[in-house]
Amino acid sequence: MAAIPEALAELVSDMESISDRNERAELLIETADRFGDFRVPASIASKPYPEDHRVKACESDAYVWAVDRPDGTLDFYFDVLNPQGLSAMAMSTILAETLNGQPLDSVAAVNSEIVFKLFGKDLSMGKGAGLMGIISVVQTEAKKRLAAR
Amino acid sequence: MSVSITERGYVNPGVLVSTDWVAEHQQDANVRIIESNEDPLLYSAGHIAGAVQVDWTRDLNDQLRRDYLNKASFEALMSRIGVTHDTTIVLYGDKNNWWATYAFWVFQLFGHTNAKVMDGGRAKWEKEGRPLTREIPAYAPTAYTAPERDDASIRAFRDQVLKHVEAGGPLVDVRSPAEYTGEKLHMPEYPQEGAIRGGHIPGAKSVPWARAVNTEDGTFKPAEELKQIYEQEQGLDPNSELIAYCRIGERSSHTWFVLTYLLGFKNVKNYDGSWTEWGNLVGVPIEK
CATH class of the missing domain: 3.40.250.10 (Rhodanese-like domain)
Incomplete structure (x- = not known):
């Protein structure tokens, strides 16, 4: 099985080593601040978004789009309709920054449990399930492309 | 626009306060505003000025057993956030005050009845365009003596x-x-x-x-x-x-x-x- 993309592995390792909760939160908030760079452009989708792009387990109304690159890799775009959905925005930004353009088998290898390494183990079930749901959609899109080859 | 709290026919309307009330009491030394959320990033990203955070997993739960904090931990929590028995605590949070009412319930296990919930929670405050700050307030620790946790009145096993x-x-x-x-x-x-x-x-x-x-x-x-x-x-x-x-x-x-x-x-x-x-x-x- 392929390893996950190096940038993501490094980030997960760095975040996992942070014991100070506030420091972790600050880093994740800074990440969420970059969410606009990966918000789905109007050329790809406009509201109301189709239901099949919605992350079912995410209570922050997160949506995911996978756009094929000519080299066979993917670019991921997102939207999070709940303006308070900061964690969902941070998660989406992390995925876009570390997975866009990466080999599909490495994207498919991303385990949704990295959520707890990135955000800490204190997440509620709902929050954890929502964030894992975003990863799951991304992973599924990569797997679909791999299966079609 | 929603009807004012006092006009809604509640049996205990005093347990709710409006966002206006909270805005007017932000500097009130007898009021401690407490944010309690599901999303762990929200408080750090911005909160009502003067509000402290009470985290449902770290602050309210026993870290070893499946249970709530005990008397000593509750006293330490109240001391840390600068609350005395005379302090009116006002809870608010995300998800329609889901976690704020959870904290409210835990506070009642220790009999801190001088407690209120901000109607509409964090979302209403934000929707009204009211300011948020990232500044973490510091309050002088208090000496808070709590009774033993009362698991009989409002908790079922x-x-x-x-x-x-x-x-x-x-x-x-x-x-x-x-x-x-x-x-x-x-x-x-x-x-x-x-x-x-x-x-x-x-x-x-x-x-x-x-x-x-x-x-x-x-x-x-x-x-x-x-x-x-x-x-x-x-x-x-x-x-x-x-x-x-x-x-x-x-x-x-x-x-x-x-x-x-x-x-x-x-x-x-x-x-x-x-x-x-x-x-x-x-x-x-x-x-x-």
Whole structure:
């Protein structure tokens, strides 16, 4: 099985080593601040978004789009309709920054449990399930492309 | 625009304060504003000036056993956030005050009755364009003496629930309809909060917790609308002994708050073991 993309592995390792909760939160908030760079452009989708792009387990109304690159890799775009959905925005930004353009088998290898390494183990079930749901959609899109080859 | 709190017909309207009230009391030394959220990033990203954070996992739960904090930990928490017995605490948070009412319920286990909830929660404050700050306030520690935690008045345990079921007592299941019917069991990635069996406790009425709030601004519905849901539609009796539950007792603390304070139900208990306990217990009755 392929390893996950190096940038993501490094980030997960760095975040996992942070014991100070506030420091972790600050880093994740800074990440969420970059969410606009990966918000789905109007050329790809406009509201109301189709239901099949919605992350079912995410209570922050997160949506995911996978756009094929000519080299066979993917670019991921997102939207999070709940303006308070900061964690969902941070998660989406992390995925876009570390997975866009990466080999599909490495994207498919991303385990949704990295959520707890990135955000800490204190997440509620709902929050954890929502964030894992975003990863799951991304992973599924990569797997679909791999299966079609 | 929602009707003012005092005009909604609540039995205890004083337990709610408006966003206006909070804005006017931000500098009030006798008021401590407390934010309690599900999303761990929200407080750090910006909160009402002067508000402290109470985290539901770290501050309110025992870190070893499945239980709430004890007397000593509660005293330490209150000291840390600069609260005395004379301090009015005002809780608010995300998800329609779901976690704020959970904290409120835990505070009542220690008898801090001088407590209120900001109607509409964090979402209403933000929607109104009110300011948020990232500055973490520091308050001088207080000497707070709490009574022993009272688990008898507003908390239910599994043996009590079983006797209650056998006696045909009323329950309210505040989870989603899919959880109530057993269609949704648990997330496989999250087994520590899962359950072996799906369904609901026999006799429980299904009233998802969020039905108590207005979707447009997160404020609580007026008493007449709440009565329509809980009393007329579901036939719950305000004078009966009632047990509310969900999955781990957080959503049901919201319903406990609504029934106890807004509608004046006399004896509502929150079964915090909830479905993660009941759905894993050997031999207890379950309905689908």
